[in-house]
Amino acid sequence: MKLLVVDDDEVMRKLLKEVLEKDGYRVQLAASGEDAVRSLRAETFPIVVSDIRMFETDGMAVLREAKKAGGSTAVILMTGFGSMEGAIEAIQEGAFDYISKPFRMDELRSVVSRAVKQWESARARQVELAVPRFEAAKQSLLGRSPRIVEVYKTLARAALSSSAVLVSGESGTGKELVARAIHDNSARRNHKFISFNCGAVSESELEAGLFGQVKKGLLAEAGDGTLFIEEIGAMPQSTQIRLLRVIQDGWFRSADADEPRRADVRVIAATNKDLEPLVRAGKFREDLFYKLRVIMIEIPPLRDRIEDLPELVNYFLGKYAGRSRKAVSHVSDEAMTILRGYSWPGNVMELEHAIEHAVAMTGTSVLFPEDFPNEIARRPGASQHPQEPAAACVPPDSLEDIERAHIMRVLQDSGFNKSRASEILGIDRATLYRKAQRYGIDLRGK
Structure with missing residues (x-):
């Protein structure tokens, strides 16, 4: 079976091709939405895997062209900018699934496998799958973590x-x-x-x-x-x-x-x-x-999708700074560390009230720990002021040097097994490829 993979990121394209070809698929690559549209007009692909955010012709345009070219084509959309609106639009435009980056390759392989089964079933029945279109929702839910993206997809289907x-x-x-x-x-x-x-x-x-x-x-x-x-x-x-x-x-x-x-x-x-x-x-x-x-x-509690916290903080900060007509630009690094470490028993509602309180209390353009409610700012281990700079000492290695050395050590320990190294480092393989390219690391171990 032939798949079309569309992504303007060369590293991601090559990685997807490598993974999917190991599963027995024939893979054609498109480096842009325009290339994908030309390919779809030239032939029909059972499965299309496409990034959403691309210059000029985006993934939604690729989706529409695929549905127009072949009604049974299953389109899987990928994005590093997951949102409720994006999931709703994708599902209701007819996407088979919507995946938020970074994702595990096993997850993508599973989605592709399900898409193949659907395509085979639809072809056997000679049924073209059609999905009604609705307008995108007003902004309400925020976040792009895998668990909240699952909520977006389920509510999109529930709306139908x-x-x-x-x-x-x-x-x-x-x-x-x-x-x-x-x-x-x-x-x-x-x-x-x-x-x-x-x-x-x-x-x-x-x-x-x-x-x-x-x-x-x-x-x-x-x-x-x-x-x-x-x-x-x-x-x-x-x-x-x-x-x-x-x-x-x-x-x-x-x-x-x-x-x-x-x-x-x-x-x-x-x-x-x-x-x-x-x-x-x-x-x-x-x-x-x-x-x-x-x-x-x-709906997952906030503590189980803490990676969404910065986006939520920025949204509520903009909302209440605007209402108060205060030029509050951001949350300090120390305050953000405290917010990430807090358990948020009241979830997003408590976070919203905390940001509203901090904006009301601050006298500066930055929110510091002392601007937040006491139960958050004074939790055990939370300092009230930044530490004094340490005395002069030998400058440490840069973060880039440390990271490169760590990646090299993990690769050597894993025998340059890229899947194992990615797992140990806690990153996906696409990120490992990019970092290797950035630091001049030969992933073949030569």
């Missing part, structure tokens, strides 16, 4: 469906943002998005709020839109039964009406607790649980 969704995650992770992103990219986006928190009201208020009593309930108000129910685990069983009927049958009865009402509403529920123990304890209905989790999205 009308099934119920269960969003789980600790408090402050952004469950409502996920629900809004699904709604804003779905066929219901021109209808209402209604949010309701089960944990904030009494049982009688919950029933009246959802189904209506003196005034119209939220189910009727949502109409053909989306009803987002927060803290679904706090919903009493009597209400659970009524909600199950709405999801299953599309009808509900309010206290002020004799006849049942139609409810073509999409339900997205959220929980910060594991519902399965509640199901086993008989506190949450099993049938409702399985009806809600047709599509399950688990």
